[in-house]
Amino acid sequence: MHTFCYILIVFTSFFKIYAEVNDRYYPRYHLAPPRGWMNDPNGFCKFKNEYHLFYQHNPDSSLAPGDISWGHAKSKDLFHWEHLPIAMRPDQDYDRSGVFSGSAIVENDTMYLFYTGHVNHPGQSPDHEEHQALAGAQMESLLLNIKTIL
Ligand SMILES: *[C@@H]1O[C@H](CO)[C@@H](O)[C@H](O)[C@H]1NC(C)=O
Numbered sequence: 001m002h003t004f005c006y007i008l009i010v011f012t013s014f015f016k017i018y019a020e021v022n023d024r025y026y027p028r029y030h031l032a033p034p035r036g037w038m039n040d041p042n043g044f045c046k047f048k049n050e051y052h053l054f055y056q057h058n059p060d061s062s063l064a065p066g067d068i069s070w071g072h073a074k075s076k077d078l079f080h081w082e083h084l085p086i087a088m089r090p091d092q093d094y095d096r097s098g099v100f101s102g103s104a105i106v107e108n109d110t111m112y113l114f115y116t117g118h119v120n121h122p123g124q125s126p127d128h129e130e131h132q133a134l135a136g137a138q139m140e141s142l143l144l145n146i147k148t149i150l
Pocket of ligand 1: 107108
C-alpha cells in the first residue's frame with residue numbers, strides 16, 4: 001500500500017507538470033514564454049551589458065491574446081535566455097484592455113519603454129481608444145511600475 005501511494009504521487013506529479021506545459025512543439029532555439037500566448041517582440045534593447053527582449057503576452061491562455069501584458073526575458077549572448085517577471089500588465093485607466101506594442105530607449109542609465117495603451121468600449125462607437133504611454137525603470141528591481149500617459 002505504501003509503495004502504491006508513492007507510485008501514485010509520482011505519477012500524478014508527473015501528469016500535473018505534463019498537463020501544464022506540453023513541450024512537444026516548444027522552440028529549442030528561439031525565445032518563447034514559459035507558458036501562454038506570445039506575439040510580436042517589443043522594446044528590444046541593450047541595458048547594463050545585457051540584452052532585454054519584451055513581447056506581447058497573455059500568461060493565462062495560449063489560445064487568445066486576452067488583456068495583453070509585456071513578457072520579459074534577458075540574455076548576455078542572445079542564445080541563453082532568462083525569463084523575468086512580467087514587465088507591464090494592463091493596470092491603468094489608459095491601458096486597462098492591453099499594454100500593446102512599443103519600443104525602448106536607454107539614456108542616463110534608465111530604460112524607457114514607449115507603448116500603446118489600449119482600452120476597449122464594447123458595443124460603442126468607436127469601440128476602443130488608444131493612448132501613447134511611457135514606462136521607465138532604473139532596473140534594479142526590473143519591475144516597470146512607473147507608468148504615465150503621454
Ligand atoms: C540625460 O542627462 C543629460 C545630461 O545631464 C541631460 O541633458 C538629459 O536631459 C538627460 N536625459 C533624460 C531623458 O533625462
